[in-house]
Structures are given as structure tokens and as C-alpha cells.
Amino acid sequence: MSNKMHFRVSYQICILADQNHSNNQCYSFHDSAEKPIEVDHHLYEFGSVEYHVKSSASDPQFTYLSISTPLLTQGVLLSYGLSPYTTQMVREISADFLEIVEPAKEGYQLTLRLDFSKIPRDVDSLKVITEVSSVQAVILSSQLKEMLRNVNSWDTSQGMYKPIKLVYHPREPFYVIRQSQKIIAVFPMRFKEYSDVIIATSFFQVSGGEYKLSVISNIKLNSYCCSCKKGDSAYYLFGQELMDVGSSEKWAKVPPCSWSPIPPPELRGEPFEDLSTNGGFVSFDISSRHIEGKRLDKTVWSLLNFYAYVKHHVKCTRGFIQRRMRKRLESLVEVLQNSSLEEDGRIKKVTGWRYMKKLVTLPSKSKILKRRCGDFTGKIKRIRFRIKIHGFGRFRRKWLTMPKFSSSIGYTKLE
Amino acid sequence: MANTLRLYLTCIRNTLEAAMCLQQNFPCQEVERHNKPEVELKTSPELLLNPVLICRNEAEKCLIETSINSLRISLKVKQADELENILTKKFLRFLSMRAEAFQVLRRKPVQGYDISFLITNYHCEEMQKQKLIDFIVQFMEDIDKEISELKMSVNTRGRLVATEFLKQFI
Numbered sequence: 001m002s003n004k005m006h007f008r009v010s011y012q013i014c015i016l017a018d019q020n021h022s023n024n025q026c027y028s029f030h031d032s033a034e035k036p037i038e039v040d041h042h043l044y045e046f047g048s049v050e051y052h053v054k055s056s057a058s059d060p061q062f063t064y065l066s067i068s069t070p071l072l073t074q075g076v077l078l079s080y081g082l083s084p085y086t087t088q089m090v091r092e093i094s095a096d097f098l099e100i101v102e103p104a105k106e107g108y109q110l111t112l113r114l115d116f117s118k119i120p121r122d123v124d125s126l127k128v129i130t131e132v133s134s135v136q137a138v139i140l141s142s143q144l145k146e147m148l149r150n151v152n153s154w155d156t157s158q159g160m161y162k163p164i165k166l167v168y169h170p171r172e173p174f175y176v177i178r179q180s181q182k183i184i185a186v187f188p189m190r191f192k193e194y195s196d197v198i199i200a201t202s203f204f205q206v207s208g209g210e211y212k213l214s215v216i217s218n219i220k221l222n223s224y225c226c227s228c229k230k231g232d233s234a235y236y237l238f239g240q241e242l243m244d245v246g247s248s249e250k251w252a253k254v255p256p257c258s259w260s261p262i263p264p265p266e267l268r269g270e271p272f273e274d275l276s277t278n279g280g281f282v283s284f285d286i287s288s289r290h291i292e293g294k295r296l297d298k299t300v301w302s303l304l305n306f307y308a309y310v311k312h313h314v315k316c317t318r319g320f321i322q323r324r325m326r327k328r329l330e331s332l333v334e335v336l337q338n339s340s341l342e343e344d345g346r347i348k349k350v351t352g353w354r355y356m357k358k359l360v361t362l363p364s365k366s367k368i369l370k371r372r373c374g375d376f377t378g379k380i381k382r383i384r385f386r387i388k389i390h391g392f393g394r395f396r397r398k399w400l401t402m403p404k405f406s407s408s409i410g411y412t413k414l415e
Numbered sequence: 416m417a418n419t420l421r422l423y424l425t426c427i428r429n430t431l432e433a434a435m436c437l438q439q440n441f442p443c444q445e446v447e448r449h450n451k452p453e454v455e456l457k458t459s460p461e462l463l464l465n466p467v468l469i470c471r472n473e474a475e476k477c478l479i480e481t482s483i484n485s486l487r488i489s490l491k492v493k494q495a496d497e498l499e500n501i502l503t504k505k506f507l508r509f510l511s512m513r514a515e516a517f518q519v520l521r522r523k524p525v526q527g528y529d530i531s532f533l534i535t536n537y538h539c540e541e542m543q544k545q546k547l548i549d550f551i552v553q554f555m556e557d558i559d560k561e562i563s564e565l566k567m568s569v570n571t572r573g574r575l576v577a578t579e580f581l582k583q584f585i
Contacts, residue, residue, distance in 0.1 A: 198500075203577065295584070
């Protein structure tokens with residue numbers, strides 16, 4: 001769910017909660033408070049998500065929040081509405097504060113009734129409101145959680161299952177394939193620019209390599225060490241690196257991930273337009289140990305936000321490259337600046353590229369001549385004006401100098 | 416590896432020292448009162464010298480074209496893989512777009528090369544010849560170094576990001 005929409009929905013609910021609180025204060029302190037107002041707002045988000053917030057003046061205690069969102073999978077679940085697991089997850093947000101209205105409002109998949117009289121008065125009120133406003137994310141993530149929870153419950157006689165296409169973000173579907181003892185999540189990667197493809201591809205290869213490095217080190221540790229030649233420093237150091245990575249136990253718990261430029265065999269039979277990519281396919285093997293207890297939430301979050309994570313990384317990398325290039329430009333230009341000094345050995349500090357020009361340029365003959373003439377005329381003046389009269393210099397500068405008819409900078413623009 | 420680079424750069428330096436003998440203010444033979452870099456126009460063959468191509472290997476080469484009043488140096492930088500390819504293109508294009516900061520840099524490289532310099536007689540009048548040659552040789556070294564460092568940095572960042580992502584599952 002985008003942050004902007006999350007903020008708008010929570011803002012709406014906050015206003016209604018404040019209004020309700022002020023009404024309650026009116027009852028206790030007998031002060032005039034804001035009058036309850038009619039609220040009937042429709043909020044839209046890209047990806048065909050729609051919210052409807054409704055509150056009537058006659059019944060200000062209750063507010064109705066309806067949500068319409070495309071579900072992760074458009075298959076069987078849609079015909080039955082939301083699954084019992086999803087409704088259970090929604091109820092768990094706050095059992096006192098919200099209640100699911102059945103049937104949902106026409107055109108919406110879920111309608112919630114919010115009772116502001118039961119909202120906590122302390123800091124937790126904001127937390128509850130924030131969780132309610134992110135109910136769309138709860139609906140989508142609960143569907144994937146339900147699939148992952150049942151990873152071990154499939155009968156092995158069923159063999160391979162048809163891939164299930166899930167859409168968390170428009171135009172970025174991914175696939176979940178159920179197998180015995182594990183679930184494979186496959187992400188077809190697409191990018192608009194060629195440079196993004198290259199950056200992402202090197203990232204995927206590194207990600208797959210990180211896992212493979214730990215697996216190789218665990219399996220081949222002993223045999224590799226035996227084949228190391230004593231005294232051969234290169235082999236010894238490489239073996240030492242493998243030992244260091246393999247000795248950490250944490251990488252053993254990571255789901256195996258791999259990248260391939262072609263669709264994996266599990267996706268055979270899927271529509272061609274879904275399998276045509278320029279960034280290859282990233283696969284994660286999720287087993288039961290990745291969904292135990294609190295890991296289920298983290299795994300679901302990681303899978304649903306994988307696309308956003310990769311795109312953010314690509315964008316940050318491009319920004320990093322741009323910053324490096326700017327910094328390097330300054331140092332490359334500085335090479336020319338530091339390569340030469342002025343004729344008399346002094347260095348003037350002037351900013352910009354003109355600085356470079358001034359430092360590396362040789363003084364031309366005309367400039368040398370002018371400078372010598374200036375020195376000569378200065379000497380003449382000193383000789384001629386040896387007799388010093390106080391104040392005469394100022395008088396001379398003000399009254400005895402010839403006026404300049406042309407600008408020293410350049411020509412004067414005629415209008 | 417370093418030896419071949421040294422030999423390559425030394426060869427380029429010696430060639431530039433011989434090639435950078437540009438005549439001051441040679442007027443254009445085609446158009447009156449115009450003064451154009453003949454190496455770009457190539458209208459009068461008698462004003463052009465034989466171009467010199469110095470190759471370190473198939474991927475790295477340097478083309479030095481000389482004329483009576485101008486000199487053009489075109490460089491092809493080594494690109495081992497796709498990542499180095501895009502980094503080189505981005506970086507050299509970035510520099511070319513800011514050619515005024517370098518004065519002797521050409522805004523568009525010669526076809527078949529990654530970056531080009533154009534040195535005219537005016538540059539030789541304003542700048543010291545030896546310093547110019549030092550700058551170009553140093554530029555070549557710095558570009559190679561920078562591309563390698565960029566590639567390493569990108570891979571290191573990718574590794575760190577991948578590590579952080581995989582930690583979510585632990």
C-alpha cells in the first residue's frame with residue numbers, strides 16, 4: 001500500500017476519532033464541541049484500489065470503511081469473497097474497535113464498522129488507526145500467508161501443481177508453485193532501461209552466489225581443505241575464505257535462491273506475454289522452517305516487496321554512480337589545475353573552469369608587454385612625484401584624470 | 416599486465432610528442448578568413464599526416480590523427496563485460512557532455528571509439544605542450560582505474576543489499 005494513500009486513510013480516521021473524542025468530552029465537561037458532520041469520501045489509489053469512508057451525523061459513534069481491492073489471485077478465492085483466514089486476520093487488528101459487516105457494501109469486498117467509543121485514549125489510538133488504515137495490505141498478505149502455511153499439507157501423490165499467478169503490484173505478477181515439502185516463488189523481472197537490466201542482473205547473480213557460496217562451503221569443506229597444497233598461498237587463502245563463510249550457521253537457514261535468464265521448467269505452459277522478460281527469473285524455495293512462528297510475517301513481507309526492493313536498489317545504484325562521476329570529474333579537472341603554476345610562482349584561487357584556463361595558460365607576448373609598460377610607467381610616476389603634497393593625490397584622482405568613454409568590461413548594449 | 420600498460424602509454428606519449436607540432440594560425444584553404452581544424456574537415460589531403468593506430472589488444476586502442484593545425488586523439492577503453500560496458504558508456508558520456516571543463520575534449524567521440532580529444536594550435540599557444548601530453552596520458556590511466564573501482568563498488572553494494580535482504584528470512 002503506498003504511503004500516500006495510507007496517510008490519507010489514516011488521516012480521515014484520525015479526524016473522525018478526534019471529533020468523536022471531542023463529543024465525549026462535551027458530555028463530561030459540558031463544553032461546546034464540534035458538531036458531528038456527515039462524512040462520505042471516496043479515495044482512490046492506482047491499481048484499482050478504492051476506499052469509502054462514511055459517517056453520519058445522526059450516529060457519530062460509528063464509521064463505516066469499505067475497501068475494494070484486486071486480490072492477489074483472481075482464481076477460486078474471488079468467487080467465495082474473502083477467505084475465513086483473511087477475515088480472521090482482519091479481525092485480529094482490533095477486536096474491540098472494528099467489526100466486519102456482512103454482507104459488504106455493494107461494489108466492495110469488505111466493509112468495516114469502526115466504533116470510536118472503544119478506541120483507546122492513549123498513544124495506542126494512533127497505532128490502532130494506523131493498522132486499520134493498512135487493512136488492504138493485511139488482506140493481500142493474508143492470502144499469501146494462507147498459501148505458505150499449508151506448505152506441508154499437500155499430498156505427495158498430487159505431484160506438481162499448476163503455478164498460481166499473484167499480483168501485488170499492477171503489471172508485476174509473480175508465481176507461486178506448490179511442490180512437496182516446499183513452495184517455489186518465481187519472479188519474472190522486467191526493466192524499462194538496458195542499464196537497469198545490467199545492474200539488476202549483476203545483483204541477482206550476486207544474490208544467488210551468496211547462497212551458493214555458503215552451500216558449497218558446507219558440503220565441500222573437508223574435501224577442499226585436503227586438496228590444498230601446503231605452501232601454496234593462493235589456494236590456502238581461497239580455502240580460508242570459504243571456511244569463514246561456511247562456518248556461519250545463519251546462511252543455512254536462508255531459502256535457496258537462484259537466477260536464470262530463461263523461464264524455469266515449472267512455468268511451462270504459462271502465457272507467453274507473462275514469460276517475456278528482459279531481467280530473467282528469480283526463484284526462492286520456501287520450506288516449512290521459513291514460515292515458523294514470526295518468520296511467516298517476514299517471509300510474506302519479503303516476497304510481496306521483492307520487486308520494490310530490487311527497483312529501489314537499482315535506483316540507488318544509479319544515483320551512486322552519478323555521484324561518483326561528479327566527484328571524479330572534479331578530480332580529473334584538478335589534474336590540469338595542479339599541473340602548472342603561474343610565471344611568478346603565485347597561485348590565485350579562482351573558482352570554475354576559468355581557473356583551469358588561467359593556470360595552464362602561458363602569458364602571451366602582448367600581456368607581458370603590457371605588464372612591463374605598466375611597471376615602467378609606475379616607476380616614472382614615482383620619480384616625477386617624489387615631492388609629496390598631502391591631499392594632492394586625492395585631488396589629482398578626482399579632478400585631473402581623463403573620463404573613460406568606454407566600458408572596461410565590454411560594449412554597452414544599445415536599447 | 417602492468418608492463419604492457421606502461422609500454423602502451425609510453426608509445427602513446429612518444430607519438431604525441433612527435434605529432435603535437437602544430438602551425439600557428441593556418442588559414443583555411445577553402446573559405447576566406449576562416450581558420451578551421453583541418454583534421455576535422457579533411458578537405459585538403461596535403462595538410463593531413465598519416466594517422467597512427469596504437470593497439471594494446473583487440474579491445475584497447477588509440478588513434479592519433481594529425482594535421483597542420485590540429486590533432487585528434489581517439490581512445491577505445493577496454494570493457495570486459497556488460498557491466499563495464501554500461502559504466503564506461505555512462506562515464507565517458509558524462510565527461511563528454513561537460514567538455515568545456517576540459518577544453519580539449521570533443522563532445523562526441525569518433526565513430527568506433529569511446530572518447531576523443533581535439534587539440535588545436537590555439538590550445539598549444541595557451542597551454543604547455545608537455546603538460547597537455549601528461550594530462551592525456553594521466554586521463555587514460557585514471558579512466559581505467561575509475562571504471563574498475565566503479566564496477567567493484569557496484570558489486571560490493573549489490574552483495575551488501577543481497578545480504579540484508581536474505582537476513583529477513585533468518
